[in-house]
Amino acid sequence: MPIAPDDVHLDALSTAVRALANGDRPAANLAAEQLAVVPSQLLTRQSITPTMTAQVMQRDYFSCLYCGAKIVPPPVLRAASLVWPRLIPYNVNWKTGVTHPIYVSHAGTIDHVKPYAHGGLGDIDNLATACWSCNLQKSEFSLDRLGWQKREPIASTWDGLVDCYVALWEVAQPRASAADIHYHRVWLRAFGAERRIMADAKTPEQVGKDKLAAAATEAAVAKTAAERFVWQPGDITITNPDGTVVK
Numbered sequence: 001m002p003i004a005p006d007d008v009h010l011d012a013l014s015t016a017v018r019a020l021a022n023g024d025r026p027a028a029n030l031a032a033e034q035l036a037v038v039p040s041q042l043l044t045r046q047s048i049t050p051t052m053t054a055q056v057m058q059r060d061y062f063s064c065l066y067c068g069a070k071i072v073p074p075p076v077l078r079a080a081s082l083v084w085p086r087l088i089p090y091n092v093n094w095k096t097g098v099t100h101p102i103y104v105s106h107a108g109t110i111d112h113v114k115p116y117a118h119g120g121l122g123d124i125d126n127l128a129t130a131c132w133s134c135n136l137q138k139s140e141f142s143l144d145r146l147g148w149q150k151r152e153p154i155a156s157t158w159d160g161l162v163d164c165y166v167a168l169w170e171v172a173q174p175r176a177s178a179a180d181i182h183y184h185r186v187w188l189r190a191f192g193a194e195r196r197i198m199a200d201a202k203t204p205e206q207v208g209k210d211k212l213a214a215a216a217t218e219a220a221v222a223k224t225a226a227e228r229f230v231w232q233p234g235d236i237t238i239t240n241p242d243g244t245v246v247k
């Protein structure tokens with residue numbers, strides 16, 4: 001059962017408006033003074049950075065802390081929409097009819113548990129992963145007013161498909177606009193996806209493969225250095241410039 005907010009501001013507004021309607025401007029202004037709030041209570045919504053968003057979603061195991069729904073970060077959904085534009089249509093304003101329902105059902109958002117309107121801050125403890133639907137319902141309401149409770153994050157292997165973000169983006173990129181490219185660069189970085197590519201490339205196995213491939217290419221184009229190719233029955237031996245054999 002929702003709980004009504006306290007009426008301090010409504011009372012002040014009523015007094016001020018009624019005084020004004022009665023022609024008592026000084027009394028109206030005096031009552032209106034009661035509506036003054038400290039700046040942090042105003043709806044000056046600070047944007048939550050992509051890095052902070054990624055941190056909160058990872059902390060919450062990519063699940064809504066209100067209803068428990070698995071969420072997918074919007075950039076991952078948008079990359080999927082670029083890959084399959086007809087199957088997963090996306091509109092920049094999330095217009096109904098031209099935006100796939102999965103955006104509403106599973107796009108992840110970050111919610112201020114204690115709303116800005118109630119003096120809530122943007123620090124990580126006041127932020128929670130929320131599905132789009134819960135965030136929309138919660139709006140600027142406090143949990144008390146809605147009778148909702150915030151769940152504790154439950155450990156899960158669900159990763160919001162972030163692990164596939166790079167792969168999706170690589171396919172999506174040729175169809176992306178300049179704005180898309182900028183947007184995804186920021187989000188790939190926020191989710192550490194770029195770092196992951198570099199880390200993968202640096203695994204000893206990959207470095208070995210890369211070296212071998214580079215050596216093979218180099219050897220193949222070095223036609224004048226025919227002596228570097230020693231044909232064996234059913235095998236090719238490639239020697240490095242220092243004489244060692246590439247295995």
Ligand SMILES: [Zn+2]
Pocket residue numbers: 064065066067068069130131132133134135
């Ligand atoms: Zn939810």
